[in-house]
Amino acid sequence: MILIFIITSILCTSSDAFECRGTYKTDWFDRDNPSGKGDYENLVNLRNEYPGQICSNPIACEVETTSGVPASDTGDNIPQCTISGGFACVNAQQTDRICHDYRIRFTCPESICNCKTQWFDRDNPSGNGDYEDLENLRRQYPEQICINPTACEVETTSGTPASETGDNIPDCSISGGFVCVNSKQDDGRCEDYRIRFTCPESFCNCKTQWFDRDNPSGNGDYEDLENLRRQYPEQICINPTACEVETTSGTPASETGDNIPDCSISSGFVCVNSKQDDGRCEDYRIRFTCPESFCNCKTQWFDRDNPSGNGDFENLVNLRKEYPGQVCNSPTACEVETTSGIPASNSGDNISECSISTGFACINDHQNDGYCGDYKIRFSCPGSFCSCKTSWFDRDNPSGKGDYETLVDLRKEYPGRICSNPIACEVETASGDPVASSGDNVSDCSVSSGFVCVNAEQDDGRCEDYRIRFTCPESFCTQP
Structure with a gap:
């Protein structure tokens, strides 16, 4: 039995951070012992116990005992680990009725390194120096830095990498941040630096819908945060961690040729007509990345229709009628997958994205084979929608049936x-x-x-x- 998948490259790690080069391997995880029914290193619980430390889509996994013996050499009757489920050893299936104690690790793609915070510049090199330390950054920018950064970068506020400034400085640290001390410099003064962190994928997965509250009539296109909050109450988090802007047709703002600033997590985005060569801005939309907590409130999955008749209609009007009180007044996002768990984007059906204002529909006549898959939908809601919980109930014991x-x-x-x-x-x-x-x-x-x-x-x-x-x-x- 072979439990180790072949990988093409390995990320080089250090004690403090990692660099992204090709693939990389997580730490070894040992979340269970072979007491009870066995040793369960299953992915669902691993994600719960080690939030953000395992990528969304692992490409390989390995299992060995906590003493380092490959699972294939233990003699236990066990399945291979899987990148979708993890690993389990069942005591009852072993000759001696007890499993070894195992640990597991996963190989992840380079894409896990794509989640980065904004650049932070909380201090100037006055006084003793430039202190971009993590403790003060967390105070000044609450929820905008992940709990467990995986890497960090430092450059001057003008964009010069710290390594090229000539200053006598340490590398940035994912646990401490960065400090430049004036007295340690030949000229007695540090450059003005900024810092950003690389975070686990999950830190960047919570995104709002796209907002388009203005058209480029009048003075320009104003997708400013103050007005967005008024127009879309509770649909934008208090402390966004990032933002993106594109035209309403999906072209990134950087490719339009318009003379525009980057979007800002504190103010949003503005394009001024008078600053454009042709006197008119494109029509833009904006969305924000929010702390994970903003997306943690989700409804159940709803499947109110089957793809008989004209198609599968999981529309919000009818969902509210059939499930009164179970969908919030102002959803912040929605997800659709087949009833068997396949994301709608992977189904092969010709469908639109779900909408927080209307829900989702798949029309049979729009499909090559004339028939939609059977879909279900769920919504993300403001946190207050999930704050009301009952006590825990335990009315039965596992006696009888x-x-x-x-x-x-x-x-x-x-x-x-x-x-x-x-x-x-x-x-x-x-x-x-x-x-x-x-x-x-x-x-x-x-x-x-x-x-x-x-x-x-x-x-x-x-x-x-x-x-x-x-x-x-x-x-x-x-x-x-």
Whole structure:
């Protein structure tokens, strides 16, 4: 059995940061021990326990024991690791009934290095020097720097790399930032520096919709943040980490030939007609990258229609009617995938992107084979939409046929404590461990029926003991 995938190149790492050259390997992760049902180094839980430290799309994985013995040499009866699921060793499937203790690491593509913060210049070289230290940067720019930067760069405010200035300075540090001390320079004064950080992919994945609030009539095209916030309340985070501008037809602003500044996370973007050679700006739109917390509030997946008749219509008007209170008033983003979990962009269907104002539709007549896939949709909402949660409920134990945390029975045993129309639900073991770490064969929880684990469907014939809680509309937590 071969557990190691072939890779083409390896990223060179140091104790403080990494450089991006081709592919690179993550740290070794050991999140579980072979107690209970086995050793579960599954990707879902690894991402939960090591946020931002594993790329979105690994290209290979390796498994070995915590003492460094390749998994293929242990004699355990185990599957290969997978880049989509990770790795699991089940005790019951071993001759001696116990797995070795394993660890896993992943190979990631260079694209993980594409997530960078803005340039920060919080200090000038007056006083003792230029202090672009991470502690003060975090205070001055809350949520705009990731918790675990992977690399950093320093240059002067005019764009000269720090290594070319001649100043006597240390390299920047992902844990400390950067400092230039005046007294250590031959001329007694540092250059004025700025710093930026490379962050895990997840730090850059939270993006708003594209906004186009103005046309280039009058003085120009004003996509300024003050007016955008008025026109689109709650749809832009308090502290954006980056912004992008392009024409309404999708051409990057840098390629239009217009005389324009870069967009700003504090003010947005403006193109002034009088500054253009032809006296008129293009029509632009803007979007912002936000802290991960801004995108963490998501609805359940909705599948209200099948691709019979004219197509598959997951439109927002009907979704609100069929699922009252379960979609926020002002969604900030939306996602669509097939009911089997394939992203809409990979389905091969001829479809438009989902819309936070209208939802999604796939029309059969627009497809080469005359038939759409079956799709589902979910929305990202302002954080306040997810703030109302019930207590954890554990109404059953895994005796008899299994552990039944069904909504019908929960409502009987806990009258008035669960809202009429839950928005989302979560399940974990009674001791607080994620479902995925249990190794049980179970379905996701459902806002309409709750959760069930059937003993007969488990390898060892018995479920863990589970508990469930629900996210409810805000009004449920504010009622007298």
